[in-house]
Every structure is written in C-alpha cells, then in structure tokens.
Amino acid sequence: MENEIVIKICGSYPIDFVKVDIENNPNFVFQNDQGFETINVFDSDGNTASVNSFLECEHYVSGGWDVIPIERAETFYFDLFSIFAVLSVIVGFIFSKKIKIING
Amino acid sequence: MVKLKNRYLIAIKVVFLLFIIIIPWSISDYGDNVRPEKITSDLRFYERNTCSISINEFLISNPNVIYQDHYKIRFNNYSSIKCFGQITGVDQINHDFYISVGSNVLVGLFLQTSFWLLLISFIKKDENKLSLKIKDFVPIFVIPLFLIFGLYSEIRFYSKNLYLIDLTKFDHYLNLYTYFLFVTFFSYLIFQNRKENLIYSVPYLFLFMMLFNGFNLYLPVIFFATYGLKEILSGKLSKIFLTILSLYSLFWLYQAAGNNYYLKPDKVRGLSSTIYTFPGTFYWTVITFTLVVGIFYYFSSKKEKFDYSFLIKPFLLSGIAVLIVGYLSSGNPLIRFMTYYYSGLTKYPTDNQNLFLLNEWGEKVAWRGMFPSAESIGEFYGLILLLLILKMFSHKQISYLEAIFSLFCILGLYASNNKTAFLLLAFCILYKYTQQLKPNRVIKITLSGLFLFLLIFFIRLDNLLLDFNFTSNNMVGLGYASGYENFRSSSINYLSNLSSNNVIKLLIMIVGQVGFLINRSELWGLFLARYNPSFSEFMLGTGPYNLAKHYGEVDIVNTRSFLLPHSSFLNLILFFGFIFFIFFIVFVFRKLIKLKKINFDLYLINIYIFINLIKSDSILYISTLTTYLAIFTICVAIIQKKYSKVI
Missing domain, CATH: 1.20.5 (Single alpha-helices involved in coiled-coils or other helix-helix interfaces)
Known part of the structure; x- marks a missing residue:
C-alpha cells in the first residue's frame, strides 16, 4: 500500500516497486540508485541518514524517520x-x- | 452591535503599534543561558550562537551599536520563522561590523501589513459605511491568486527570500494564498472605508512606501489592483479599450515566450519585473493594468468636493518627516534598520550625514535621506513648495507653522540637488505671477531675464559655449562607446548610422542637446546602448515594468552602479512602445489644455510633474507613481465635472 508521507519525502513510488522484507534479512545491503537524488532524513533525536534509493528512503520513512x-x-x-x-x-x-x- | 468609543480604539491601536515595533525583535529563549557578549573583532561567540539572541537583547549589551555608524544592522530574509528578530551572524569587513538579523519574510508579511493598516486606520472613516458585496469579494479572492502566480513567475527571485517554501509544491501555494487573502481582505476593508480622506493622505506614501520585506510587492499595489479588478468586472471599461489591451498583451506574451532574462531589482523592487519570461510578462501585465485602473477609479469616483489646499498639510508633514527621519537614519544604525523595515523602503536610508557635502570638484553631492532616489524626493519637495506658493497666490493665509515647515522643504530640495525641480518651481512661480497679477512689460522682461540667468547658472555658461555638434551628438556617442563592437544594440546601430540630412537625426540631436544641458547624456546614452528592440517591439513595447530584458540582453561596459534610464518617458517607450507613447502625450496634452481653462493652479502642478518625468524614473516608485497618477486623475475628474465643488 502506498504511504502518503513516503510520497511526500521520497517521491512517487516506482512502477516496478516491490517491498522487500528487510527486518528478517540482517545481511541486507541497500543498493544505490543512480537516478535517485540523495535525501537526508532525520529521527526525533536529530540524527541524520542519507538515503540513496527509493527503497532505502521508503524503509527509513516507514520506520518513523522524517524530514529535517x-x-x-x-x-x-x-x-x-x-x-x-x-x-x-x-x-x-x-x-x-x-x-x-x-x-x- | 458593539459600540466602541473612539478614544479607546485609538489607545488600543497605539498599544498594538508599539507591540508590533518592540515585541518581534525581543523574542528569544531567555532560559537558555546564552547571554550576548560585547562585540569585538573576535566574533566566534556569534558564529556559535546563531538564532539564540534577540536583536533587542543584543542591543542592551551593545548599546554603542545603536549610534555608532560603523555598525550596520542588516536583514537576513532567508531565515527560519523561529529565528525572526534574532542575531543570525556578525561579520567584520574592514572597520565595519555587519549584524545580520533573522527576518523571515512570511512573518514580515503579517507584521508589516498589520503595522501599515493600523496606521492607515487612524485616518477618519467615510460617512457612508462600506458594505461588502459579491462584486467586492470576487476580486478579494482572485487577486491573491494572481499574487501567488507572481511568486511562481519570479521563482528565481523568491527562492532566495522564502525560507523552506518550495514553490514547486501545491500545498505551499495554498499556504501563500491564505496569507495574501489576509493582506488583500484587510487592505480592501481599511482603504475602502476611508476613500474620501485617503485622497489627501497620498503624500504619506513618501514616508511609508509599504514595500514588503523580501517581496517584489507593495501593499498599495495589492489594494489598487483589487479595486481595479472590481471596476473592470463592473464593466466600467470600454470594450475597445479592453480589446486593444488584449492585443497588446498577446504581443508582449508572444515576444516573451522562450526568453529568460533576470534582473536584480535593486532600488526599483516592487515596481519592476525580475524576469522576462512568458509567466512573468503575464503577471506584470495583469498587475500593472489593474493597478492603474484601480488608482484611476479610486481617485476619480464622484465626490462632494475637492479642495487641493487640503493637500498642503499632509504634503508638508510628510516632507518634514521624510527629511528628519532621513537625517536621523543617516547617523543611527538602529533607526536606519527600523526605518527600512517599517517604512517599507526599497533601499536602506543613506548613511551620508552631510546634507551640504561637496565632491572634489566642488559640486553638490545629492542627498536622498530615507528615500531611494534623490531625484524623486527633490521633485517631491519642489511640489510641496509649489502647492504652498500657489496657496499664497490665492490670498489664503499661510500659518507660521507652514512657513517654518516650508524652510525644511527648501532644505530638502537643496540637499537633493534636483536642479530641474528648482528651475521648474521658479518657472511655475513666474508663470503664475505674470498670469495672475498681469505685470507691465518691464517687469515681465526683468523676470524673464532673471529666469534666464538662473537657467544659465544651473546649466553653466561653459556648457553653453561648447560646440553644438559635440553636445548634440554626445548622447549617441557615449551610447556607442559604452557598447561592445561584437554586439551593439539595434537602437545605437540605427542612430549612429543616420545620415546628417535626416529629420530623425535632427530630432535626436535636439534630444541629445537637451540631455547634455540637463546632465543626461551619459544616462540616456547608456539606455540607447542597451535598448535593443525589433521594429515591432519599438512600436509596441516589451511589457509593463519589464527592465529585465533591457538590462540582460546587450552586454555593455561596466557602469559605476545600477543606473536606471532616468526618464519616465524612455521607460514608457520601453514598456509600452512608441505608438502608446505618442497617444499618451497627445492625451495628456489635450487634458492639460482643457485644465488650463478650468483651473490654472492645477494646470501648473501638472506641468511641473510632467516636465520632471522627462528626466526622472519616478514611475518606478510607488510614492511618485501614485501621487502623480492621483493628481492627474483628479484633474481629469475635474474636467469631467465629477466633483460638485472644486476649491
């Protein structure tokens, strides 16, 4: 299901987007997407994470990370x-x- | 119905005004243990603690900043809302300290609107109570749409001023729409309720220009555009006029499509498009048209009477206030900072404290005080003196206060070094004298001789003795020398290649000669060096208040500063083209001839204004534009017998 906050921060969902179950895969590594402009997301303590793909961005934002x-x-x-x-x-x-x- | 006593309301307003002036610059987190330090060359403290100390808190610890003129307090528009009124940094450049103060433009929009509308609300309301109808609400809701379209069209300018407002996002436009709705609604309510008396308050526009900090927009523009749209929707304009305007607009839009010239508006911010693009041209066409229609109908609507001697008091008060505030601002960084913000100026007041300053050649240096243009403020002082002298001619008593105030205006006119205004004032006085008192031939010749002497004194005899061939061609010659060989403007190419027996050449030589004598050769030459129209653009213009193409298209040699054309007539040709300009001149000329028969004093005032416009950029400032348009509009209304009584 598409999340509005994700769209607001990360942009529209790619047509071929498939949600990956990252929590159950401790060795998962996010791959950089050359076509995705790096976005900084923040947690409530002010910590910053730079996300380089829509999947990574969606994962962080769904986990409560937000804009600056x-x-x-x-x-x-x-x-x-x-x-x-x-x-x-x-x-x-x-x-x-x-x-x-x-x-x- | 709630009844409120007037004196209580005034007290509430005064308290609220003080609140607006003091509180926003005092808000800070006083519990954070960050206390302002004495300002020294070691500025690390202020680099570490940005947005933690309010400017008032800072000034209490550094009172010398208030009065020592090597401190410059500057606005930092691109700062957060939370940071409003707080120190965002201190820099040292040579011996000067620049103190940046957070001044988020959205907070400013509300703050400045409230301040100016509260001030206007002191003007007495009309007897007839305003009752808002659908025809009022339509423009009130439509104009904010145009205003946000203006932000979109001038995105390059606004992206440097609107902090974290993303002008590609719809929801931010929604926010901006509501803010402009607030400004439009309340300005409409306040202005419309005071129509009868606001006519006489126009001169205060020289004291309060009402330009929003960080915006390319004046508050009066919002109101007059709203009012103008209302009049257009009421069907007051003829269909022929609207058709011609539409054709003009289509031409301007067609020409602008595909172009992208940017202009840093500098001191003409508020009445200058920052960008020459299709949307930019569309926005400025709509706003200018509704603005002019608004001013025209607002000041020419049918009224009981018009007494132009009522204008003298506000003119005098505004004149003396502009001079005093200008002088105080020149030596006091805090007053300069506050004046810039609460007067809504396009440029910081001058820091030159010497009204009598001469340069190394012994020439008077023009002093502009708080107003952005020395020339326009000189015109203003000349106009006040003219009004006062005309009052004396009509055998009305001049009070002691008026006489004292007029001395300040003489000082203001001298300080501005506007020789044309002075000469025109002298000319109008002599003209009035000979017309009213009908002196004998000897006196007439003596007075003419005296005026001629003044004229030669100001022009300087050595300038008159120069070779005519040199002086009349100086303008085009300077324009040619200011361009680069590889790309010269079409106008300079055309004019420098004219054959000597051409009638246009003769006309240009006359303009060049006049330009030389009134010290406009260089400025008009620079205009020609830049002016690069096609034939159709020369005939029809490039659109209202579009200076971006003019300054961006042709590269010329570096000039000492941002030099404007210094002629409202040249500006009119640039914006609306030669055809419009000719119609405009004929229209004005015909109206003046009629006015001369009805009211000679108003005729003289108009003569004074229109001749000044030949060599000043006054249509680029809201104060002069509104004042002159209002005066001319009232005169047209008088000709059309819209007033029952004219005194």
Whole structure:
C-alpha cells in the first residue's frame, strides 16, 4: 500500500516497486540508485541518514524517520499562519458589521 | 452591535503599534543561558550562537551599536520563522561590523501589513459605511491568486527570500494564498472605508512606501489592483479599450515566450519585473493594468468636493518627516534598520550625514535621506513648495507653522540637488505671477531675464559655449562607446548610422542637446546602448515594468552602479512602445489644455510633474507613481465635472 508521507519525502513510488522484507534479512545491503537524488532524513533525536534509493528512503520513512526537524517546524508554522489568516478574515468580516465607532 | 468609543480604539491601536515595533525583535529563549557578549573583532561567540539572541537583547549589551555608524544592522530574509528578530551572524569587513538579523519574510508579511493598516486606520472613516458585496469579494479572492502566480513567475527571485517554501509544491501555494487573502481582505476593508480622506493622505506614501520585506510587492499595489479588478468586472471599461489591451498583451506574451532574462531589482523592487519570461510578462501585465485602473477609479469616483489646499498639510508633514527621519537614519544604525523595515523602503536610508557635502570638484553631492532616489524626493519637495506658493497666490493665509515647515522643504530640495525641480518651481512661480497679477512689460522682461540667468547658472555658461555638434551628438556617442563592437544594440546601430540630412537625426540631436544641458547624456546614452528592440517591439513595447530584458540582453561596459534610464518617458517607450507613447502625450496634452481653462493652479502642478518625468524614473516608485497618477486623475475628474465643488 502506498504511504502518503513516503510520497511526500521520497517521491512517487516506482512502477516496478516491490517491498522487500528487510527486518528478517540482517545481511541486507541497500543498493544505490543512480537516478535517485540523495535525501537526508532525520529521527526525533536529530540524527541524520542519507538515503540513496527509493527503497532505502521508503524503509527509513516507514520506520518513523522524517524530514529535517526545522522543516517540520516551518511547515507547522506555515499551517498555523494559514489558519490565523483565514480565521482573521472570517472574524474581520463579521466584526466589520458588528462594531460601531462612536465619538468620545 | 458593539459600540466602541473612539478614544479607546485609538489607545488600543497605539498599544498594538508599539507591540508590533518592540515585541518581534525581543523574542528569544531567555532560559537558555546564552547571554550576548560585547562585540569585538573576535566574533566566534556569534558564529556559535546563531538564532539564540534577540536583536533587542543584543542591543542592551551593545548599546554603542545603536549610534555608532560603523555598525550596520542588516536583514537576513532567508531565515527560519523561529529565528525572526534574532542575531543570525556578525561579520567584520574592514572597520565595519555587519549584524545580520533573522527576518523571515512570511512573518514580515503579517507584521508589516498589520503595522501599515493600523496606521492607515487612524485616518477618519467615510460617512457612508462600506458594505461588502459579491462584486467586492470576487476580486478579494482572485487577486491573491494572481499574487501567488507572481511568486511562481519570479521563482528565481523568491527562492532566495522564502525560507523552506518550495514553490514547486501545491500545498505551499495554498499556504501563500491564505496569507495574501489576509493582506488583500484587510487592505480592501481599511482603504475602502476611508476613500474620501485617503485622497489627501497620498503624500504619506513618501514616508511609508509599504514595500514588503523580501517581496517584489507593495501593499498599495495589492489594494489598487483589487479595486481595479472590481471596476473592470463592473464593466466600467470600454470594450475597445479592453480589446486593444488584449492585443497588446498577446504581443508582449508572444515576444516573451522562450526568453529568460533576470534582473536584480535593486532600488526599483516592487515596481519592476525580475524576469522576462512568458509567466512573468503575464503577471506584470495583469498587475500593472489593474493597478492603474484601480488608482484611476479610486481617485476619480464622484465626490462632494475637492479642495487641493487640503493637500498642503499632509504634503508638508510628510516632507518634514521624510527629511528628519532621513537625517536621523543617516547617523543611527538602529533607526536606519527600523526605518527600512517599517517604512517599507526599497533601499536602506543613506548613511551620508552631510546634507551640504561637496565632491572634489566642488559640486553638490545629492542627498536622498530615507528615500531611494534623490531625484524623486527633490521633485517631491519642489511640489510641496509649489502647492504652498500657489496657496499664497490665492490670498489664503499661510500659518507660521507652514512657513517654518516650508524652510525644511527648501532644505530638502537643496540637499537633493534636483536642479530641474528648482528651475521648474521658479518657472511655475513666474508663470503664475505674470498670469495672475498681469505685470507691465518691464517687469515681465526683468523676470524673464532673471529666469534666464538662473537657467544659465544651473546649466553653466561653459556648457553653453561648447560646440553644438559635440553636445548634440554626445548622447549617441557615449551610447556607442559604452557598447561592445561584437554586439551593439539595434537602437545605437540605427542612430549612429543616420545620415546628417535626416529629420530623425535632427530630432535626436535636439534630444541629445537637451540631455547634455540637463546632465543626461551619459544616462540616456547608456539606455540607447542597451535598448535593443525589433521594429515591432519599438512600436509596441516589451511589457509593463519589464527592465529585465533591457538590462540582460546587450552586454555593455561596466557602469559605476545600477543606473536606471532616468526618464519616465524612455521607460514608457520601453514598456509600452512608441505608438502608446505618442497617444499618451497627445492625451495628456489635450487634458492639460482643457485644465488650463478650468483651473490654472492645477494646470501648473501638472506641468511641473510632467516636465520632471522627462528626466526622472519616478514611475518606478510607488510614492511618485501614485501621487502623480492621483493628481492627474483628479484633474481629469475635474474636467469631467465629477466633483460638485472644486476649491
């Protein structure tokens, strides 16, 4: 099954992608994919891993590794600002009708 | 209905303004035990501790940074949201220290919008309450779409400013859309509610240019474009006009397809396309058109009365504020930093503290203060003085305060070293005097002689005595010398190969002679060295605010700085082509003739503006563009009798 976070970080699933059971193979070695641009993924402690193939990327991301923490924080702020902007517009619209300024 | 007393509302706004000025630059993790150190040549501490100390915290430990001018506080736009207002690095170059402060542009977008709209909200509201209808909401929701399209089209410029915003991802555009919706909605609400009084507040645009930090966008552009789109959708524009514009647009888009010239916008950021591509041309065509329509309809809508003496107070206040803030900024790094941000300037205020500085040849060095262009600010001061003098001619009392303020404007005009503005001011005064007081022939001749003396004094007698053949061909000659042999512009090739008995040659020689006398030979020559249109581009232009092709297409010798064409007329030919330019001149000329019969003072003001435009880039700055367009638009409205009363 395709994972949305995997697609977001690693790109679209290759057509011929086959998920390999890596956990049960202690000698498994990821092969570099020349056509895959290296991506850095991070764990919650800030440790970095550079992944060089879609399979490797999918494996790490499925295991909880994610984008750079600061990017995660920025994305959070981007969404927060969007919510603030939309709410402000709604509130601004309602209040522009409800408030009356009187002299004094 | 909630009723709020006006004085409480003002108090709330003032508190909020102070909050916006102080708090964002004070936020820091005060529990992290990282305390700012005294700044010395050993800058390792600041290399290790980036984004840990707020600028205000830093300034408390280093108060000398506030007033010593070898410290330069600079914005670091490409920094995270969390890092906003914090020190991102300190560098030393020779004796100067550059202190970088995180200034994420998205935070800035909200901060600057709130600050400027709060300021505008102090202007008195109109009697008629604004009630938003569907026809208002359509442009409010559509313009942000164009704005994010603008970000997409100028991706090269924005990728250096938008931290971790990926302009290839849809969800980031969604975020950006909501931010621009916020700006568009609130600016529309605030501007529209103050239509009657905002006319008289236009001069404050010289104090607050309202350019968003890190964006190629002004706040007034957003509002006027929204308003313009509303007027277009209401069907106010004639179909013929729209058809002609569409044909022009199609030509510009066709020409732009396949091109990719980039321009670092420098001091014309906000009103200059950074890229000459198909999407870039499309965006600037739409924005410019809606902007101009917006300004036109906003200032010409039917009103009770127009009293142009009401303009004097805001002009004077803005003029004195621009001068004082400019002077304070020149010697104080903190004020310079704050002025740049909260005024929304295209360029940091000058650090030249001497308003009377002369160069090694004893010539006056132009002082621009906080405004990006000394020439345009000189025009502004000249315009204020002209308004004031016209008021005196109409037998209205000049208050002591106005007289004192006018001294500051004289100082501003002198400091800017804009001789044309000064001469035009003198010309307008003499013209008004002879027209109103009808002096006898002797006085007329004396005054004309006096003006001629002034003219010769400014042009310098030795310049007048030079060989005509040299002076009139100097512009083209300099343009030719500025190019490279292997690839010269089509215009310089054409002009330098004209036969001497050609009528165009004669016209160019006249332009060259005028250019020489007003010190424009080099700048107009450089324009010609770069100007490389095909015949159709010469006739129809390359699109609004497109300087990227002009500066990117033909390689010329290195110039001392980013030199603009220094003529709004040349800019108009470049953007819209020769055909439009001729129509524009004829249109303006006809309106001025009508205006002269209706209101001589407004006629003089327009003469002052249009002659200045021949040798300045004022249409490239929002302050001058809006002010001049507003004045001209109001005059057109007066001609069309849209005002019940004109005072």
